[in-house]
Amino acid sequence: MLKVKNINTYYGKVHALKNVTIHLAQGEIVALIGANGAGKTTILNTLSGVIPARTGSIQFLGEPVETLPPDRIVKIGISQVPEGRQVFKGMTVADNLELGAYLRFRSREPREQIRQDMRHMYELFPRLEERKKQMAGTLSGGEQQMLAIGRALMARPRLLLLDEPSMGLAPLVVQEIFGVIERLRRDEGTTILLVEQNARAALKMADRGYVLETGKVILEGAAAELLENPEVQRAYLGKEKKEIWER
Amino acid sequence: MAVNREIIKFLAMVVVILVAPLLVHEGYLINVMVFIGIHTMLALALNLLLGYAGQISLGQAGFFGLGAYISGILTATHGINPWAAMAAAALFVTFLAFIVGFPILKLKGHYLAMATLGLGIIIYIVFNEAVEQTGGPSGLSGIPNLQVAGIVFDTDLKNYYLIWAFTLAAMGLALNLVHSRIGRALRAIHDSEVAARVMGVNARLLKVQIFALSAGLSAIAGSLYAHTMTFIAPASFGFNFSVELVTMVIIGGLASIYGSLLGAALLTLLPEMLRAFQDYDIIVYGLLLIVMTMFMPGGLVKGVPSALSRIRGKLQGRPVPHA
Numbered sequence: 001m002l003k004v005k006n007i008n009t010y011y012g013k014v015h016a017l018k019n020v021t022i023h024l025a026q027g028e029i030v031a032l033i034g035a036n037g038a039g040k041t042t043i044l045n046t047l048s049g050v051i052p053a054r055t056g057s058i059q060f061l062g063e064p065v066e067t068l069p070p071d072r073i074v075k076i077g078i079s080q081v082p083e084g085r086q087v088f089k090g091m092t093v094a095d096n097l098e099l100g101a102y103l104r105f106r107s108r109e110p111r112e113q114i115r116q117d118m119r120h121m122y123e124l125f126p127r128l129e130e131r132k133k134q135m136a137g138t139l140s141g142g143e144q145q146m147l148a149i150g151r152a153l154m155a156r157p158r159l160l161l162l163d164e165p166s167m168g169l170a171p172l173v174v175q176e177i178f179g180v181i182e183r184l185r186r187d188e189g190t191t192i193l194l195v196e197q198n199a200r201a202a203l204k205m206a207d208r209g210y211v212l213e214t215g216k217v218i219l220e221g222a223a224a225e226l227l228e229n230p231e232v233q234r235a236y237l238g239k240e241k242k243e244i245w246e247r
Numbered sequence: 248m249a250v251n252r253e254i255i256k257f258l259a260m261v262v263v264i265l266v267a268p269l270l271v272h273e274g275y276l277i278n279v280m281v282f283i284g285i286h287t288m289l290a291l292a293l294n295l296l297l298g299y300a301g302q303i304s305l306g307q308a309g310f311f312g313l314g315a316y317i318s319g320i321l322t323a324t325h326g327i328n329p330w331a332a333m334a335a336a337a338l339f340v341t342f343l344a345f346i347v348g349f350p351i352l353k354l355k356g357h358y359l360a361m362a363t364l365g366l367g368i369i370i371y372i373v374f375n376e377a378v379e380q381t382g383g384p385s386g387l388s389g390i391p392n393l394q395v396a397g398i399v400f401d402t403d404l405k406n407y408y409l410i411w412a413f414t415l416a417a418m419g420l421a422l423n424l425v426h427s428r429i430g431r432a433l434r435a436i437h438d439s440e441v442a443a444r445v446m447g448v449n450a451r452l453l454k455v456q457i458f459a460l461s462a463g464l465s466a467i468a469g470s471l472y473a474h475t476m477t478f479i480a481p482a483s484f485g486f487n488f489s490v491e492l493v494t495m496v497i498i499g500g501l502a503s504i505y506g507s508l509l510g511a512a513l514l515t516l517l518p519e520m521l522r523a524f525q526d527y528d529i530i531v532y533g534l535l536l537i538v539m540t541m542f543m544p545g546g547l548v549k550g551v552p553s554a555l556s557r558i559r560g561k562l563q564g565r566p567v568p569h570a
Contacts, residue, residue: 048445074447086442088435098428099435103447105428155447 001026001191002047002159007056007066009039009046016042017053018215024159029185029192031202031223033236034212040195041083042215044161047193048080049073060159075103079157083164083195085148089137093128096136096147097121100154114154121150124180142173149180153190160184162194166201174198178205199236203227211236257422260505261415268407277403279519281475284410285468286511288417290495291504292464297493298502299425300457301437302352303360305489306367310462312374312484313340314469316387319479320380323389330393333470337463344462348455367489374481386480393474406475413471417464421504433457434502498539500546509547 002024009017017039024030032040045051047058049070058066060076068076079100088096098105101114122129125146131139136147145165152160162181166174182205184190196202203209203223211219211232219232226232268277293307317336321327327335351362374381381387392401393409400409424430435443436450444450473479491514499510517535521528543550 050441050444069449070444071447071449074445080445082442082445086439088438088442090438091431091434095431095434099431099443099448100446102428102432151446 001028001061002193003057003059004043004047005057005059007046007053007058009042009051009053011042011051016215017046019056020212020215020217022210022217022220024191024193027185027189027191028208029181029194029206031199031206031209032193032195032212033197033199033202033209033226033232035236036197037214038212039215040212041163043212044080044083044163044193044195047073047161048078050080071103074155074157077156077158078161079152079155079159080161081148081152081163081165084167085141085144087136087139087144087147087151089135091136092133093136093139093147094118094132096151097128097154100151103155117154117156121153124153124183125150142169142177145169145173145177146180149177153184157190159191159193162192164195164197166196166198174201181205199232200227253422253426256505257419260418260508264411264415268404274403277407279515281403281407281410283512283515284407284414285472285475286492286495286515287508288410288414288468288471289465289492290499290507290511291414291417291421292461292468293492294496294499294501294504294507295421295424295433295464296457296461297496298500298506299430299433299437300454302454302458303356303493304363304458304461305360305486305493306363306365306370307461307465307492308484308486308488309367309370310340310344310465311469311472311488312479312481313343313370314466315473315479315484316374316381316469317466318470319387319390319473322391322474323387324380329391329474333393333467333474336470337467340466341459341463345455345459348458349451352451352454352458364486364489367486371481371485374484381481384481386478388478390473390477390479392477393471400475410471410475413467417467418504418508425502425504429453437502494536498536498546500548500550503546503548506546506548513547 004020004022006019006021007017008015008019020039020043022043032043034040042051046053049068049072053066056066057064060078063076065073065076088099091099097118101117104114122132127143128146128150131143136144139147149162149165165177165181169177178201181192181194185192194202194206203226206223208221209223209226210217211226219226219229227237268280271277271280289307289311293304296302296304314336317339318329318332321332321335322329347366351359351366354362375384392399394400398405400406425433432443432448432453435446435448436454440450495510495514496507497510498513499508500506517532518528521531524531
């Protein structure tokens with residue numbers, strides 16, 4: 001479904017992604033893990049067109065998309081849940097969701113279909129329905145994350161890019177959100193590319209994973225294998241951590 | 248249901264505006280109300296950009312002036328029909344803003360303020376220096392009044408209805424716009440431009456489009472001003488006036504169409520009412536603005552209702568949550 005070949009992305013002079021090559025098959029959940037600054041978010045921003053790659057190719061459903069601006073990327077079926085949620089704080093929950101369907105309103109899609117999708121979001125996240133008239137800025141962190149996911153889903157993406165959905169949330173809320181992500185794949189066949197600091201939780205849910213370090217993919221494989229990989233266990237899962245007096 | 252309430256609110260305002268001059272018999276006050284109309288249109292145009300999309304412009308007086316001068320020169324010097332001149336002014340200024348908008352609106356915050364400020368100043372200099380066309384600092388006179396089916400808009404009362412017809416139309420258009428998908432996208436850009444872009448909003452283009460619309464509306468206001476006053480001079484279109492427009496928007500209420508009307512009305516009436524203070528009027532004026540921004544940060548449109556409810560609460564002797 002998605003083939004990313006040898007992309008190089010720069011922030012000014014900083015070389016943030018170095019020959020990154022990844023792929024996703026229809027219906028997969030793929031996790032990108034790695035330390036801070038490894039380039040996980042940059043991959044998502046490059047895919048969504050916010051920071052275009054300088055070289056390399058990106059194919060989505062067989063079409064080259066590496067030069068498209070963000071709005072065209074959304075149109076062809078890739079939606080991003082940005083890092084830190086970025087809900088529109090001064091707008092109501094319902095307005096946030098409707099904004100997610102911006103391009104569908106513009107292409108004059110029947111209102112009833114969009115309304116039906118809104119109801120579906122409220123069913124996925126009942127807490128959003130309770131708060132639909134509330135300003136998004138007044139929601140708790142977990143609710144804002146749910147809103148950010150719901151907003152992205154309103155564009156009816158085929159590929160969902162999730163940037164750190166667990167960031168700063170209580171374990172119970174993280175569980176709830178991960179439950180919804182699994183449900184999306186199971187019930188709707190949405191393909192998901194997931195960036196996570198919480199490597200263990202991400203790999204438990206994902207089919208495959210990529211490990212990034214300073215802008216390069218250093219390891220890839222089935223999620224279960226990565227969970228067992230001693231290198232990954234040491235660096236990202238906190239296994240065999242030696243206390244100072246044990247060294 | 249919410250839509251109906253909006254319509255009723257709008258119609259109530261239309262009725263008030265239609266009846267207002269019949270209650271006022273003084274020609275001078277009607278003249279002030281003509282200015283309120285023009286200022287409302289200008290504040291409204293700026294509010295779409297500043298209040299909704301969150302993009303500042305300190306060059307609005309320039310677009311206002313361009314509208315006035317294009318209309319003035321085409322009619323007074325070249326004898327073209329005033330309505331055609333007004334259309335030409337609006338189209339030209341919209342187009343100009345659309346072209347310069349692309350590079351300028353890539354800037355953010357203070358840099359955008361500086362760039363639009365520069366644009367306004369350039370336009371102002373042209374008014375002063377292109378003496379052959381504009382008449383330079385001494386102004387351009389002999390601009391004809393507008394007329395429709397033999398009615399010439401040459402008195403304050405006639406102009407009042409002419410200008411308010413345009414202003415109300417602009418307000419109706421703006422209300423429609425901000426309650427649409429586009430209004431939602433503008434507010435989204437205001438909150439988080441990156442998030443708006445990954446939701447599929449073409450933020451760059453939309454910002455330029457709203458900038459062009461804002462400039463075009465200001466040009467129409469300028470054209471109306473020229474045909475009402477029949478005389479224009481560069482002094483009316485300087486930097487000070489751009490700042491005054493920003494003040495109207497903020498005092499009235501950001502992101503509020505009715506706030507634009509309130510802000511324009513207040514800032515047009517205040518200097519007139521402060522005449523009693525003679526030379527000290529500017530000090531009182533400044534103080535009032537400071538006090539208002541301190542105690543009504545949401546502008547008149549939010550501050551007045553909350554102040555009223557607080558007073559009502561006090562009268563009934565129950566504690567009121569701090570606003």
